[in-house]
Amino acid sequence: GRVEVYHNGAWGTVCDDGWTDLGAQVVCRQLGFSGPAALASEGDYAAGQGFIFLDDVACVGTELSLLDCPHSSWGQHDCSHAEDLGVRCSPESNTIVDSSPGNSPHPALGAGKVSPAGPPVRLVDGESTKEGRVEVLLNGQWGSVCDDDWTDRDAAVVCRQLGFR
Numbered sequence: 001g002r003v004e005v006y007h008n009g010a011w012g013t014v015c016d017d018g019w020t021d022l023g024a025q026v027v028c029r030q031l032g033f034s035g036p037a038a039l040a041s042e043g044d045y046a047a048g049q050g051f052i053f054l055d056d057v058a059c060v061g062t063e064l065s066l067l068d069c070p071h072s073s074w075g076q077h078d079c080s081h082a083e084d085l086g087v088r089c090s091p092e093s094n095t096i097v098d099s100s101p102g103n104s105p106h107p108a109l110g111a112g113k114v115s116p117a118g119p120p121v122r123l124v125d126g127e128s129t130k131e132g133r134v135e136v137l138l139n140g141q142w143g144s145v146c147d148d149d150w151t152d153r154d155a156a157v158v159c160r161q162l163g164f165r
Contacts, residue, residue, distance in 0.1 A: 001140075002045040003027055003085040005053050005066070006122075007074055009129060012051030014066070015079035016042065016086070022061030023069065028089035030065050040086030047081035055079055121161050134158055 004011045021038050028037035055077035059069035119136045126132025134145045159165075 001086060002048055003066075003087055004048065007051075007053050010051055012053035013048035013081065014057060014085040015052055015055040015077050016083050017079060018056055018058055019085055020059075020061075023057060023059035023066070024087040024089075025061055026059045026063045026066050026069065027087050031089065033089040035090045037090065038088045040088055042082060042086075045084070045086040048084045049081065051075065052077045052079055052081065052084075057085075121158060123158075123162065130164065 003014045005014060016039070019039055021036075024037040024039050028035070053074055054066075055072040057066060057069050057071040059066065063069050119138055122135050122137075122142070123129065123132035124135055124142075135142045136145060
């Protein structure tokens with residue numbers, strides 16, 4: 001799908017200038033996939049709206065996160081949404097990477113973080129990025145999580161998944 005990153009409380013797209021399949025591999029690895037990856041052709045996925053956050057991203061393929069790759073300053077670009085980056089993580093051969101202690105971490109994107117053990121999670125409608133209603137991404141749709149039987153231990157799992165200690 002179309003690659004988006006979370007920055008300063010908003011989601012935005014990434015320009016496809018200079019991307020290679022090695023960069024696509026970084027994105028897929030960050031999302032927890034270990035199999036091969038490829039760039040999508042321009043127009044394969046619907047154009048984004050709003051912010052274009054990153055341009056001139058130059059991954060070499062070994063990075064754990066696309067934010068580890070050299071890139072332009074946030075929001076500086078010479079692109080339109082017709083150039084939004086799209087990638088394909090090969091579902092036939094990809095396996096979710098084990099994230100148990102001792103293995104390499106797979107940092108995820110901003111507030112819509114991905115745990116290899118589950119779907120992307122985000123907090124919405126809070127006064128900051130550290131609070132809010134819990135939502136998960138399933139089948140391309142964000143949805144709320146019911147709080148029945150939730151405890152502080154469940155909240156701690158969500159916070160840990162979002163990168164908070």
